[in-house]
Structure formats: C-alpha cells, structure tokens
Amino acid sequence: MNQPLIEFDRLSVEIHTKAGIVRAAQDVSFSISAGQTVALVGESGCGKSISALSLMGLLPSAARVASGEIRYQGAPLTGQPRETLRRLRGNDLAMIFQEPMSALNPVLTIGEQIVEPLIKHQRLRPKAAWVKAVALLDKVGLARPDKIAESYPHELSGGMLQRAMIAMSMSCQPKLLIADEPTTALDVTISAQILDLLQTLQKSEQMALLLITHDLGVVAQMADFVVVMYAGRVVESGPVRAIFKHPQHPYTQGLLAARPVPGARLARLPSIRGQVPNPMNLPEYCSFAERCDQAQAQCRQGQPEYVSLGAMHQSACFVVQKREFA
Template identity: 50%
Template structure:
C-alpha cells in the first residue's frame, strides 16, 4: 500500500494537568498512519490512552487536557495548526466520529432527523428540504426500514443498537474520509455488535472511507481490521497487520492479551491474565512502561524505555527482547 496516508499522526503528545502539579501523559509520543480504505484498530486496556488519542485527532480535548506536541496531518493539513473555527469545518465533514455509549450520545430533546439534518446543513449548503431527503436516505442506508417515521422520533424511542445506527447515519452524512469509531459496540449485546460492525464494514466500502476502530476486544480486531496497533501507557507498543499479530505477537503485553482470550485450538486449564493493572498516567514506572507487569522484564527494562522499532518487515514493537534482531 504505497499510497499517501489519509491521516498521519507524528509524535502526538496529549497531557492532562491534574491537581497537585501532577501531569498525566495520557498520550505520549504516538506515531501512526492510516491509508485510504483501510480499517486500523487501536487496541488496549482501559486507561491506555486510546480514546484520548482519538479525541486528540478530532481536537476535542478539554481542559485540563492539552495537546502538547506532535503533528496530525489529515489529507496534508496539520490539524494542530488550525484554529477552532477551521476545525469545525473538518469535524463531522471530512472526519467523523461515533462513540461508545449510544444511549447517551444523542441529544434527548431533538428528533433523530433534526440531529442528522443539523450536520448536513452545517457542512453542505443545502435547503431544509434537500437535507430532509438526504436524511431519510441515510437512515435507510444504515438499516431503518421505516425511515420516514424514524426521522420524527426522539432518541428515547429507539433501542441501543438503533441509536448507534442513527449515530452512524449522522457520522456518514457528509461522506467523511475518515471515521473514528471509539468502542462503537462495547455497550451493545453480542448479536447487535456483529450487526453494527458488519454495517461499518459495508459503509466503509460504500463511502470509500478509512476507519480508525478503537476497541479492547481482540475478537473484533481479528474480524474487522486490516492493521492493528496495540497501545499501552499512552504509547504504541506493537503495530502490524492483523494476521501477523495473531500468528506472531512480539510484545509481551500483546502476548498477554492474546493468552487471555479463549481459543478453540488450544486447551488450557486457566486463561492467562496479565498481573497488575494499568499504571495511572501520572505515575508510569521508570524505563519501559510495562516493566512492572512484564514476565520477561530484564535489568535494562527498568532503566530506559525502549523505542518502537521495526523488528520484521511491517511489524514494529517496543521491547528490548528484540534488540539484537533489528
């Protein structure tokens, strides 16, 4: 895939300034690219910084958080340098986002139609009538058979899965080049999850967009992503294609995640678990951020933080275990 990336994030740093002069480095030097038409998964535990990464790309970081460094090149423009006003022309237009909680992500006092048309009318110079026609069409595309009625309904009249479909309709309204899906199915039942993810796959084809899929569910990654980045402690610790990740995980953290999944091929007494919890972002261990939980931790792991290096072709990992193989 030697095309130009649609999104290129370089050395992104988003810090939160907490009480007591504590600085939480929620995102600390993240680099990645997303190419047109691909689905890239960003995987990690709660608190690893994946949601903050996505909100940083949208420049929706609120106080006490701040994007402290790096660049976010989106179709060639550096979003960091844009003013808030210029950003409002990109958000919801070229770049759209859907969220984890469909139950609360829609405004309860406006109709579904109002919320779709609002986005259309903001970004495209079209009349109310045209927006209405477009909104009905969008609702049909995302799977509302009675779209003409749904458009007049309020969020509380829809189920969780239906609300997420409505969110997707809003996100797709202006044909975005990039859709950021932040745990889009975490709050839904398993059967609805599959439907929503399949819908996203179809929409990606139909609208020729790229998807940044944020999830903690490796099962979703295996089925719906092309490439995957594993995040830990505000940094990417491993990045490769989905096939490679499942065949040959390099980073001990990734291995830990995979061992914690049940598998049909392997028979085990107990599923593996990574000991400990994600350290808070204002108190990472010295050296490698995974060192205090890592079963392979060596002396130098406690001294300095390894760099993200290309261990094999198109397969990067941030670990001293592979120092020699570079």
C-alpha cells in the same frame, strides 16, 4: 506509497490535574491510509480515546498536546484555528460514540439531528436535507426510515440508535470515521450487526475507519492494521495478520493469550500479572517491565526504541530487540 490520510507523528498529550501532570499519550506514531481500517487496542486509560479526541481537536480543556503533531492529508491539524477544525469535523472527520443512548439529543427527533450537518456543511435546503436524512437511515439498514426520522431517541433500541448515529456521522461522506468502542454498550448479536454495517459502509464509501476497542475478536474481524497501546505508548503496531500470528511484544502476547478460545475449556484464562502503573508517575523505563515475564536488567534502564520486524510491523521492546539482532 502515496500519502496517508492521517499521520500521528510522535504525539504527546498531557493532562494537567491538581495532583500533577498525567502523560496520557507519549510519542504516539501511526498512520491511516485512505480506506483502511486501523484498530487502536489497549486497556482502559491507555490513551486510546485521548489520541482520538486530539485528532478531532476535542481534548478536554485540562489536556493539551505537549509535542508532536497530527497531520491530515499532509497538513498539520494540531494548533489549527477552531474554525478550520470545525469545517473538517463532520465534513471530513466523523465520530461515533460508545453509548448511542446518550450521544443523541433526547428532545430532538432523529431526523432533526441528522439534518443539521447536512444543512450546515452541504448547504442543503431543509426539505432536501430531510429527504437525504431518510435515505441515510435507509442506508444504515433501518426499516421504515421515514418513521424513524420522526421518532425520538427514547423510542428506539440501542442498536437502532447506533445505526442512527452512524447515519448521522455518514451524512457528509467523511473520509475518516472514528468509532470509539461502538459496540460496547450493545449486546452481542446487535454488535455483530453494527460491525457488519460499519464494514459494508466503509467498503462502499471508501472511508478510513479508526476503530477504538479492547475486543480483540472485533479487531481480527475488522482491522487491516493494529496499533497496540499500553500506558500511553504504542508498544506494537503492524498488519493484523502479523500481530495475531506473530505477536512480538510481551504485552501483545499476553493480551492474545488472555483471549477465551471457543471449545477450549480452561479452568482459568491466562492473565497478565500486576497492575497498570499509575499514569501520574510512569517509570522512566519501559512501563511494562514490572509486569513482564521476560523482563531483563536492560528493561529497567530506559525506554525501548522501535524495532522493525518486517513490513510495517514494529515493536518497542528490549527483549524483541535482543532477539532480532542476536
């Protein structure tokens, strides 16, 4: 297999707060190949966004990479001078955010904002850049792109803004687009359109997509590969089929069981009992053990290693380990 586009290699990120050190991500390893869609799944605060931000080199000042590294086309990204990262950002790596309304500058027109990376990274003349910006807006499916380019963010709807945001991030044909919960702030029909658009663009531009989400429906529809995170660690990762058909880790099983199934009218959806442990003092053993129905004595004695479960599918769980090697 050829070299992946992005490799996370045992990345650990710590956030230093007054109350202590928060281990926001620990030993996160996975890779993204060119043109592939990888979904990063997990509940709020499990380290999804922190992992994505460290990929962009945009960690908040209190956070730092404690160990491990991220490689882009084989070259390490972490610890690179800011100028190198800045050239990569926008050019090779792009990102769209959760709330398109706040991700666009309210006092600049849409066109003015799309033009900037074009002038900066592609060295286009302002006029040519404007033409390209209008073309980009057209490409993301906005009607009357020339008018849209001249309008201000407050004049557009959330869905239109997210499209504009996508146009902006696509401006320099990035190799990887990070979408941090791109549809959370949008209503259901619009979010389906946006996801469709992302999928179409991904195919036509052959870019990789790192999709951060907690919507498993979106994952099933979009992703090739799924990475499930829990309390800062990757608990299970694998091709989307394997994860959905044969989830191994109890947490993944719990997540999938908690999905509403159309047609099935249940009084209550199944849920995972208990609470996420406080990230300030995570246990020294499997952090899911306290909530796990299948937990055994061993689960409270150390961190589980990854067990390989077939092609690219692996899981960090003692129970799975036992079952596989029994």
